[in-house]
Amino acid sequence: MSEGKVRSGYVRPLDLKHGCVDMAHGAGGRAMAQLIAELFAKHLGNDYLGQGDDGAVLPLPGEGRLVMATDAHVVSPLFFPGGDIGCLSVHGTINDVAVMGATPLYLSAAFILEEGFPLADLARIVQNMAAAAREAGVPVVTGDTKVVERGKGDGVFITTTGVGVVADGVAWSGRNARPGDVILVSGTLGDHGMAIMAERESLGFESPIVSDTAALHGLIAAMRASGADIHVLRDPTRGGVATTLNEIAQQSGVGMMLQEKALPVKPAVNAACELLGLDPLYVANEGKLLAICAENDAERLLTAMRAHPLGASAAIIGRVHEDPHHFVQMTTAFGGKRIVDWLSGEQLPRIC
Amino acid sequence: MKYIDEFRDGEVAQHIAASIRDEADPGRRYHFMEFCGGHTHAISRYGVSDLLPDNVRMIHGPGCPVCVLPIGRVDQAIRLALEHGVTLCTYGDCLRVPASDGLSLLKAKARGADIRMVYSSADAVTLAQKHPEKQVVFFAIGFETTTPPTAVAIRQAAALGLKNFSVLCCHVLTPSAISSILESPEVRQWGTVPLDGFIGPAHVSTIIGSRPYEFFAEEYRKPVVIAGFEPLDVMQAIRMLIRQVNEGRAEVENEFSRAVDREGNLKAQALVAEIFELRKAFEWRGLNVLPYSALRIRSQFAEFDAEKRFPLDYASVPDHKACECGAILRGVKRPQDCKIFGTVCTPENPVGSCMVSSEGACAAHYTYGRYKDV
Numbered sequence: 185m186s187e188g189k190v191r192s193g194y195v196r197p198l199d200l201k202h203g204c205v206d207m208a209h210g211a212g213g214r215a216m217a218q219l220i221a222e223l224f225a226k227h228l229g230n231d232y233l234g235q236g237d238d239g240a241v242l243p244l245p246g247e248g249r250l251v252m253a254t255d256a257h258v259v260s261p262l263f264f265p266g267g268d269i270g271c272l273s274v275h276g277t278i279n280d281v282a283v284m285g286a287t288p289l290y291l292s293a294a295f296i297l298e299e300g301f302p303l304a305d306l307a308r309i310v311q312n313m314a315a316a317a318r319e320a321g322v323p324v325v326t327g328d329t330k331v332v333e334r335g336k337g338d339g340v341f342i343t344t345t346g347v348g349v350v351a352d353g354v355a356w357s358g359r360n361a362r363p364g365d366v367i368l369v370s371g372t373l374g375d376h377g378m379a380i381m382a383e384r385e386s387l388g389f390e391s392p393i394v395s396d397t398a399a400l401h402g403l404i405a406a407m408r409a410s411g412a413d414i415h416v417l418r419d420p421t422r423g424g425v426a427t428t429l430n431e432i433a434q435q436s437g438v439g440m441m442l443q444e445k446a447l448p449v450k451p452a453v454n455a456a457c458e459l460l461g462l463d464p465l466y467v468a469n470e471g472k473l474l475a476i477c478a479e480n481d482a483e484r485l486l487t488a489m490r491a492h493p494l495g496a497s498a499a500i501i502g503r504v505h506e507d508p509h510h511f512v513q514m515t516t517a518f519g520g521k522r523i524v525d526w527l528s529g530e531q532l533p534r535i536c
Numbered sequence: 537m538k539y540i541d542e543f544r545d546g547e548v549a550q551h552i553a554a555s556i557r558d559e560a561d562p563g564r565r566y567h568f569m570e571f572c573g574g575h576t577h578a579i580s581r582y583g584v585s586d587l588l589p590d591n592v593r594m595i596h597g598p599g600c601p602v603c604v605l606p607i608g609r610v611d612q613a614i615r616l617a618l619e620h621g622v623t624l625c626t627y628g629d630c631l632r633v634p635a636s637d638g639l640s641l642l643k644a645k646a647r648g649a650d651i652r653m654v655y656s657s658a659d660a661v662t663l664a665q666k667h668p669e670k671q672v673v674f675f676a677i678g679f680e681t682t683t684p685p686t687a688v689a690i691r692q693a694a695a696l697g698l699k700n701f702s703v704l705c706c707h708v709l710t711p712s713a714i715s716s717i718l719e720s721p722e723v724r725q726w727g728t729v730p731l732d733g734f735i736g737p738a739h740v741s742t743i744i745g746s747r748p749y750e751f752f753a754e755e756y757r758k759p760v761v762i763a764g765f766e767p768l769d770v771m772q773a774i775r776m777l778i779r780q781v782n783e784g785r786a787e788v789e790n791e792f793s794r795a796v797d798r799e800g801n802l803k804a805q806a807l808v809a810e811i812f813e814l815r816k817a818f819e820w821r822g823l824n825v826l827p828y829s830a831l832r833i834r835s836q837f838a839e840f841d842a843e844k845r846f847p848l849d850y851a852s853v854p855d856h857k858a859c860e861c862g863a864i865l866r867g868v869k870r871p872q873d874c875k876i877f878g879t880v881c882t883p884e885n886p887v888g889s890c891m892v893s894s895e896g897a898c899a900a901h902y903t904y905g906r907y908k909d910v
Contacts (some may be wrong), residue, residue, distance in 0.1 A: 421560015444545075455537055460655075461894075468862065512905045518767050519546045519553075522904040528883035 191316030203303040210297065210331025213418060223307055224327060227314040232290070232325035240325040241384045242290060245349040247491065253280035254264075254345040260534040261338055264383045266376075267470075269342055270313035272536060273468060276421070277322055277346040283417040284399035285356045286348030291317060292437045293300065293344050294328040298337035303440055309340060320399040322346070353406070360415035361436035361439070365504040366482035368475045370403060371396065372448045373425055373496040374467030378456045380535045381467075393452050398471030403494040410488035418474045420536055423527040426465040428474055430510045430526045435491035439507020441519050442514040442524060446501045468535045476504060543766030544582065544654045549648040552771040553587040559778050566592045568777050569867055570735040572716065573600030573895025574765040580904035582767035589755065593624075593775065595729070596897035597824060598713050598865040601678040602629045603889045603896045605823045607853040609706050610635040612843075613675045616647035616704065617641070620846050622682050623667065626675035627682075628653045629893040634886055636853050641675075653700050657689035664701035673842045674703045681739040683707045683831065684804040690833065690840045702842040705833050709819065711748045713830030716820075729867050733777040735770065736762035738792050745800025749788045757786040764792040771779035792822060811837055819852055821889055822865030829836050861888035871898040872909050880903055 198218060208215035225233060232240040248269040257273040267275075274291065294314070297306065297528050317324055324344075374407050375396040400419065408413065416436070420428035425447075433440050449457075449464045457464050471494060482500055487496030502514075512524045560566060568578055576596045579585060585594060598604055610633050617624040624641070631642040631653060645651040650670075654660050657674055664672035669676035676686040682889040686703060693701040714734065722898040736749050741762045759780035773791045779786060811834060818830030833841040842848065857860060859881070860874035868901055871877050871890065881887035883899055890896035894903065 369576075451537065458540060459537060509907065509910055513907060516582045517546050518582040518584070519549050520543055520586035521907075522581060522583045523907050525903045529905070 188381060193448070197498065198303055200303050200307050205297045205301040205303065205331055207331055207333070209301055210329060216329065218328065223310050224329070227310045228317065228324045228327070229291075230323040230325065232323060233327070236326065240290070242325065244443055245289065245456050248349045248351045251281050251286035251348045251350050252345065253277055253284070254343065254525065256341065256343040257536060258338070258341050258534055259380065259536050261380070261383055264395055265379050265392045265395040268309055268312050269340060270311070270524065271316035272397050272470060273342040273344045273441040274313055274316035274320060274322070276536060277344040277436055278322055278399045279419045279473070280400055281348040282399075282404045282421050282465055283344040283346070283356070285354035285404070285417065286350035287405070288320070288322045288346050288348040288401050290325045290347045290406050291322055291344050292326045293324050294343060296337055296341040297329065297331045298339055299331055299334040301339050302304065305340055313316045320401065321389050322399075327442060339368035352461065356417045357530065358415055358416055358418065358432045361432050361438050361476045362415060362505045363504055363506045364479050365415055365476045366479055366500055367429070367440060367442070367502040367504065368482065368486060368489065369425060369448065369479070369499055369501050370400075370473045370475070370495045371471075372450045372453065373469065373472070374449065374453045374457065376462035376470040377424070377467035378453045379534050381460065383463075387456065389452060391452060392455060393450075394470055396471035398494055400471065400473055401495060403489065404473070405491045406488050406492045407475065407485060410484055412485035412488065413478035414475055415478065416474070416476035420472060420474050422468050424464070424466040424468055425474060425523045426463070427527045429524070432476065433510045436504075437510060438504050439510060440502055440504050441511045442502035442512065444514050444517040446499055448497045448499050465524060470536060540766070543764065543768045545768065548768055548772055549587060552768070552775055556592065556771070556775050557589050557779060559775065559782065561591050561782060562591065563590065565730070566732050566778060566781060567595055567730045568592070568735060568774060569595040569597045569717070569731055570732050570770070571597040571599040571710070572740070572765070573603065573738045573893065574787075574901050575735055575763065575770055576600070576739060576897055577790055578765055579768055580776050580786075580900040584767050584770055585896050587879050588774065592778070593868040595731070596818055596864065597867060598717070598820075599679065599710065599732075600742075600890070600895040601682065602633050602893045603861065603865060604632070604713070604820045604822065605677055605706060605709060605889060606819045607635055607855065608819065608851050610641065611853060612848050612850065613704055613752045614639055614641060614644045615644045615647070615848065616673050616846060617651050618647065618840065619645055620671070621650075622671040622673045622846075623650045623663065624673050624675055625654045625663060627654045627677065630675060630677060632886060632892050633671065633889050634892075639819060641873050645655060651797050657685045658692070661692050661696075661698070662688050663698065664698050671702070675699070675706070676703050676865055677706045677817070679708055679710050679737070680743045681877050684743065685810070687807045688701050690811050691807070694837065700844045702840050702843040703833060703892055704829060708820065709829050709831070710737055710744070713820070713823060714749075714752055716823045716826050716829075717866060718752060718758065720866055722866065728826045731758065731867070732781050733759035733761070735773045736760045737775070738763060738769070738795070741792065741800065743797040743801050743804050745797055746788050746790050746798050747800070752859055753786045754768050754868045755790070759789070760788070760790050761789045762794070762796055764770060764795065821855065822862035859888035860899070864890055871901040874898070878906060
């Protein structure tokens with residue numbers, strides 16, 4: 185090719201090194217088509233997304249009932265030790281579907297991009313999102329992109345919706361906790377929230393705290409396969425374990441008693457919480473779940489959880505009892521009692 | 537966590553609890569005030585009162601920095617941000633303290649005020665350095681513990697020649713609050729607040745030392761035991777107070793010897809004296825106007841004094857009629873004695889300041905202990 189001439193049919197690709205999102209990327213024209221083709225379709229691509237229509241046409245699952253969940257992600261910073269907003273937006277929604285007892289099948293993703301956002305960062309986010317979806321075996325089958333003016337967003341917001349199918353007969357719900365039931369958690373508390381906090385405040389710990397963001401449907405499948413009589417399953421994200429348990433206590437009309445000594449917390453998370461005056465019970469998790477099951481099945485469920493890599497530090501942390509006031513209480517390691525209340529106000533801003 | 541878990545050990549707590557039960561005279565009642573919100577929080581958070589016999593009662597004191605901050609001072613901070621357009625920096629607990637017109641700093645932020653939460657006064661100085669186009673004001677509150685860092689910030693700003701940094705100084709003095717309680721008619725004349733001794737401040741005492749409390753022990757015949765903020769510190773201090781009462785002693789004892797000595801931190805004291813001087817009078821929430829109970833910035837550093845840089849008249853604002861924060865801060869009432877506790881006034885919608893900070897008596901009782909009321 186001689187100098188000054190361009191190969192016919194050549195279109196200059198997106199400048200993923202130095203380029204930025206501009207208003208044209210959301211205007212519905214050629215620039216948007218290019219962004220979709222060279223970034224979203226390239227990384228997230230699959231047959232359904234490849235249909236390229238306004239919606240994805242999907243096969244009906246054979247039996248059972250559909251479960252659908254949606255989650256908007258606005259985390260700051262966008263990149264943190266252990267993950268980023270991309271994988272978080274996949275894991276979060278898969279987990280919301282999976283804790284209903286369902287097998288997650290499909291995801292949708294809507295991006296709100298801020299004018300000026302570096303394309304390099306966007307590419308990293310989409311790649312991590314694609315990797316998370318691939319690893320989980322749940323494809324992104326449809327999507328949307330909008331661009332807002334500079335100052336009207338915060339880099340990128342991602343909303344994902346998930347669809348799954350749950351077998352007839354599985355009816356896990358926050359309404360099903362019964363007096364006598366046992367409360368289990370799948371691992372250490374507060375890893376995600378403290379990873380974000382440490383990053384945001386540049387706390388500079390020697391060994392960084394890593395977010396626990398993970399898709400839990402594999403662990404949940406193993407728990408279902410154990411045959412244990414599970415009544416409630418929840419992922420304790422914003423507001424942490426304390427807030428989730430209060431929601432369940434309220435929904436089921438019961439009280440709970442936790443044992444502080446039984447709560448699994450990593451020493452680094454504990455130390456960071458101590459430093460900032462936070463309580464790990466209220467700090468967000470993105471790869472943990474709370475299970476409430478029939479008393480006689482607790483050990484069997486615990487064994488099944490611990491056999492899975494994402495449940496290796498699982499523990500029995502308390503019990504459900506009758507209480508007209510629906511208090512979640514705790515026997516402290518010190519030997520006293522106290523309420524474990526709802527989170528009041530915000531403990532950490534913009535964590536997921 | 538090393539050096540922390542040791543002071544939260546449940547087994548040791550049971551031992552101390554047993555000796556408290558042995559030593560407390562069943563024929564009398566013991567009423568001790570824990571001065572600091574840090575102690576109040578530890579007592580509620582770890583369930584310390586569950587380990588005490590019925591005749592030993594803890595009374596929550598006024599030592600919670602945001603609780604004693606009067607509405608008028610928060611109003612000033614809000615005016616600075618909303619009317620003067622400054623970037624106002626303050627500690628997190630301050631943000632939700634109710635002010636006039638249904639506002640708080642958090643609500644003012646939602647209305648467009650530039651209000652930032654900082655972890656340290658140094659962060660406010662850094663912010664001023666980074667944004668020379670903005671006037672940055674640090675809303676400085678707290679007892680002697682938070683005063684030296686404010687002094688450092690002012691000295692740093694002076695050294696950097698910052699023209700856009702100032703401090704709204706609301707630092708208050710612990711001994712004044714203790715005097716006010718001991719001089720109150722409820723304690724002195726009417727005896728409606730029985731008070732057999734104090735658990736003295738932990739962090740404040742690392743700065744001022746144990747000496748300032750000697751006056752209270754001698755003059756008012758009240759034992760004082762300075763204690764750390766861990767639950768075992770509190771238990772041990774209660775045992776030491778019971779012993780003093782039983783033996784008829786009224787002395788200053790130091791349970792927190794790992795951090796506090798008689799003289800305190802002389803360097804910090806010198807620094808505070810260099811930057812600040814006594815205010816003739818300062819209004820406290822609950823304790824009214826107390827003479828020589830707070831600090832202001834010396835005229836030498838006037839350019840860093842937000843009260844001098846901006847036109848900011850102080851107007852006293854009465855508390856909500858039904859709010860009992862004043863009586864609770866003086867130990868006259870308990871949170872559950874307030875008619876609006878837990879109904880109109882909750883941590884989500886605090887009416888009074890004691891419901892705001894986790895160190896406030898009402899918030900601590902609501903968050904950790906209200907199951908006992910039902």
